[in-house]
Amino acid sequence: MNIPFEPVVAGVPINVHLILEYIAFFVAFRYYLFLRRKVADHLSTSTRLTIILGATFGALIGSRIIGFMENPVLDYSIAGFIYLLNVKTIMGGLFGGLLGVEIAKWIIGEKQSSGDLFVLPITLGIFIGRIGCFLAGINEFTYGTETSFFMGMDLGDGVLRHPVTLYEIIYLAVLFVLFRRLMKEELENGILFRWFMLLYFGFRFFIEFIKPNIFYTLGLSSIQWLCVVCFIYYRNTLIKLFKHAY
Known part of the structure; x- marks a missing residue:
């Protein structure tokens, strides 16, 4: 099999990447419904629907904004406008979805944490989507820099590159197994989602160093600055995590 x-x-x-994106959304949502039936949910159905709505709008807006910030060049042509409509990134979607949920909860006056039930479906959805990114090769900006590392692969341009998406697929598989086990433990409400955000954003912060980004601010890419924002947002959890590890 050739890549792309x-x-x-x-x-x-056949656009395999697009098909797998749709499959990722469908499977992740069905898995969420399965978990909600299986696990006792402390939130009502109406509250959950409001949270999902907030997450959807937040993710839609956030993914576009951060996607544009990866290469913030305005093109006033029709092609440039179409590009703005289609550009997106999962990182912006995750953090935008987080903010959308917090705004939705603030509107309805909900104080309880609501993210733990989404951890496994989100991980599974990203996992499936990243398979599509890997198969797309250099057609998607998810490939790595040139390398002589033993895992270097020709992703379609004749150059051995870091298969960044393959690294992420392996990492997501490990996270899925880890959080599936942690779901069975008696833990603080909301802590699993916070751990997931820190672990995933931490991974993405470091993996960006082996991606051929073209826009930097103070030596960091837009994605890395979003990771820094996430670390600040969850600073209390991060401090507790390091203290517990120590």
Whole structure:
């Protein structure tokens, strides 16, 4: 199999990446519904729906903003406008979704944490989506820099590169197993989601150093600055995590 993987069925090119994105959303949501039936939920159905709505709008806006900030160049042509409509990143979606949830909870006056039930579905959804990114090769800006590392791969341009998405797929599989076990433990409400955000954003902060980013501020990419914002947002949890590890 060659990468980018671009199969043609009955003369029609198949966008595998796009198909896997849709599958990721569908599977993640169905898995969330399965978990909600299986696990006692401390929030009512109406509250959950409001939270999901807030997360959806927040993720939609956040993914576009951070996606644009990765290369903030304005192009006033029609092609540039179409690009702005389609550019997105999961990092902006996650943090935008977080802010959307907090705003929705503030509006309805909900004080309880609500993220733990989303951890496994989000991890699974990103895992499936990243398979699509990997198969897209250099057609998606998710590849790594040139390398002589033994895992270097030709992703479609004849250059051995870090398969960044493959690294992330492995990392997400480990996170899924870890959090699936932690779900069975008696832990503080909301702590799993905070741990997930810190662990995933921490991974993305370091993996950005082996991606060919073209826009930097003070030596860090836009994604890395978003990671810093996330670390500050969850600073109390981060401090507790280090104290517990010590």
